[in-house]
Amino acid sequence: MSELIVSRAGVEAGRSARLGLWSAALIAASFVVFTVCFVAIALRPPLFVWTNLADYAAYAGERSQLFQHLARASMLVFGPLLVVTVICVHDLVPPADRVFVRIAAAFASVFAALTGLHYFLQLTAVRFGVLHGELEGLGQVVQANPYSAVSAVNMLGWTLFLGLASLFLAPVFAGDRLARAVRWALIANGVCCLLGGVGYVLDIVWLVLVTVDFGMGAAVLAASVLMAVWFRRHDESYDASHDAIA
Numbered sequence: 683m684s685e686l687i688v689s690r691a692g693v694e695a696g697r698s699a700r701l702g703l704w705s706a707a708l709i710a711a712s713f714v715v716f717t718v719c720f721v722a723i724a725l726r727p728p729l730f731v732w733t734n735l736a737d738y739a740a741y742a743g744e745r746s747q748l749f750q751h752l753a754r755a756s757m758l759v760f761g762p763l764l765v766v767t768v769i770c771v772h773d774l775v776p777p778a779d780r781v782f783v784r785i786a787a788a789f790a791s792v793f794a795a796l797t798g799l800h801y802f803l804q805l806t807a808v809r810f811g812v813l814h815g816e817l818e819g820l821g822q823v824v825q826a827n828p829y830s831a832v833s834a835v836n837m838l839g840w841t842l843f844l845g846l847a848s849l850f851l852a853p854v855f856a857g858d859r860l861a862r863a864v865r866w867a868l869i870a871n872g873v874c875c876l877l878g879g880v881g882y883v884l885d886i887v888w889l890v891l892v893t894v895d896f897g898m899g900a901a902v903l904a905a906s907v908l909m910a911v912w913f914r915r916h917d918e919s920y921d922a923s924h925d926a927i928a
Contacts, residue, residue, distance in 0.1 A: 699917035702770030706910040712756040713903045719753035758801040761794025779854040789847035796839030841879030848872035864908045871901035
């Protein structure tokens with residue numbers, strides 16, 4: 683009976699490790715896609731600087747928005763993938779550490795909801811409005827307006843809730859060099875996100891650029907790649923233990 687219980691626990695942990703591996707790898711892929719799109723947009727001048735909604739509609743109507751849409755789609759899927767990744771970590775850490783993972787999962791879920799709402803609006807309501815010339819009411823919804831209500835909601839997700847999720851998840855990664863590397867990447871991300879929130883509230887553009895656009899992006903990419911390796915090692919260890927029991 684004890685061997686059966688151990689075997690079942692190993693199967694469940696193995697599934698969490700494999701699911702975590704795929705979700706972490708897809709997070710890394712989504713940030714690679716976002717980075718490529720970000721660079722492609724920057725290399726296709728002129729860049730749009732917000733003036734008013736009519737100017738934005740004219741700009742978007744004259745130029746392909748393919749890279750913008752791909753970037754938003756990649757960030758739309760990041761939120762759900764993050765929630766899956768955090769939940770998978772929960773099953774692979776000691777019971778004493780799981781309270782931190784549950785808190786991180788709660789913050790990650792709020793992050794996914796806030797940012798998902800933002801990017802879905804850009805890909806649907808804003809895109810449809812610009813295509814059909816229905817601009818009324820889009821001023822506080824369009825992402826291009828840095829002072830819009832939806833931009834504030836988006837930044838709340840990226841700064842406060844992603845930052846807290848990262849900081850609460852970080853302590854559970856301890857032990858070998860790989861786990862410590864994941865921990866420090868998460869801490870770096872949490873600090874960058876929270877500092878970006880301060881910069882956004884105080885309207886310090888350069889601070890938001892450095893912490894959110896560059897610091898957070900690099901930290902999340904590093905953390906996701908390292909976590910994929912961490913999940914892979916757990917998957918291999920559970921496979922080995924299952925073979926030994928069999």
